[in-house]
Amino acid sequence: MTAVIINGKEIAEKKKQEIAEEVKRLKSQGVTPGLAVILVGNNHASRTYVTNKQKTCQELGMNSVLIEMPEEVSEDELLSRIEELNHDPQIHGILVQLPLPAHINETKVIESISPNKDVDGFHPINIGRMMTGQNTFLPCTPYGIMVLLEETGISVEGKHVVVVGRSNIVGKPAGQLFLNQHATVTYCHSRTKDLKVHTKQADILVAAVGIPNFITADHVKEGAIVIDVGINRNEAGKLCGDVAFDEVSKKASYITPVPKGVGPMTITMLMYNTLKSAAESINR
Numbered sequence: 001m002t003a004v005i006i007n008g009k010e011i012a013e014k015k016k017q018e019i020a021e022e023v024k025r026l027k028s029q030g031v032t033p034g035l036a037v038i039l040v041g042n043n044h045a046s047r048t049y050v051t052n053k054q055k056t057c058q059e060l061g062m063n064s065v066l067i068e069m070p071e072e073v074s075e076d077e078l079l080s081r082i083e084e085l086n087h088d089p090q091i092h093g094i095l096v097q098l099p100l101p102a103h104i105n106e107t108k109v110i111e112s113i114s115p116n117k118d119v120d121g122f123h124p125i126n127i128g129r130m131m132t133g134q135n136t137f138l139p140c141t142p143y144g145i146m147v148l149l150e151e152t153g154i155s156v157e158g159k160h161v162v163v164v165g166r167s168n169i170v171g172k173p174a175g176q177l178f179l180n181q182h183a184t185v186t187y188c189h190s191r192t193k194d195l196k197v198h199t200k201q202a203d204i205l206v207a208a209v210g211i212p213n214f215i216t217a218d219h220v221k222e223g224a225i226v227i228d229v230g231i232n233r234n235e236a237g238k239l240c241g242d243v244a245f246d247e248v249s250k251k252a253s254y255i256t257p258v259p260k261g262v263g264p265m266t267i268t269m270l271m272y273n274t275l276k277s278a279a280e281s282i283n284r
């Protein structure tokens, strides 16, 4: 079988147009969605991501504020800046770019963001709401995966989804969203025994490991749907996923590439969450 390549860039463009329309509507009601991005230190990759987020805000007619803080900033200073943003009526979403420097407690920072402005969906209150199927901000990357599948016309109900990776921001919540949509979910991770025995059962295989070429053709069932969430650089410095694309795409029925797969959806869902927050602020 030769896989259909799911074009995440194209689907993201379509979704962004829909979001831009909604932004116009909100603006006519006097509310412009506003996102604050806090960048601590001068990590090169982080800076690229943050620039992309700002550019996308502009494209969609939203306001964006970049708050840069030096690597040595104290935790207290960061927390008090977040507290200001929690009370700023122009700001509907607050994103603290991760990772943070080692002297800052990430958990404490995430928990200081108002759950009403936590457009990353990382606050424990919002994670709890997601787990219990309530209305909340869904974490952007897992949410983006669900939208990719929906837009491709793939139903998740009853399918066996195997998630490889159990991070708090991708693997764990991705499994939960699939479960919420009535899939059967298996989690695998670095200590799973006989990984292939599990991954070969997958109707939908989600790779969120962080190791280039980790998932090879012999991990994959003929005709499976393969979602590559990895963002790695190979020896040549080229962006690549967790899946050995060339060999796996000969066996899968659908596959997401890297780049132009899940990545562009992550930013799009961040924009969606910011819009949602702004719309809900009217009723608060």
Ligand SMILES: Nc1nc(=O)c2c([nH]1)NC[C@@H]1CN(c3ccc(C(=O)N[C@@H](CCC(=O)O)C(=O)O)cc3)C=[N+]21
Pocket (backbone or CB within 6 Å): 048, 049, 095, 096, 097, 098, 099, 120, 140, 231, 239, 258, 259, 260, 261, 262, 263, 264, 265, 266, 267
């Ligand atoms: N608080 C927080 N929230 C995040 O959402 C967050 C974060 N911290 N820290 C870093 C990761 C990484 N991340 C990406 C988003 C989009 C692409 C993306 O659009 N990638 C493009 C390629 C971009 C390129 O060429 O470098 C693609 O896959 O096609 C990648 C990575 C969000 N993150």
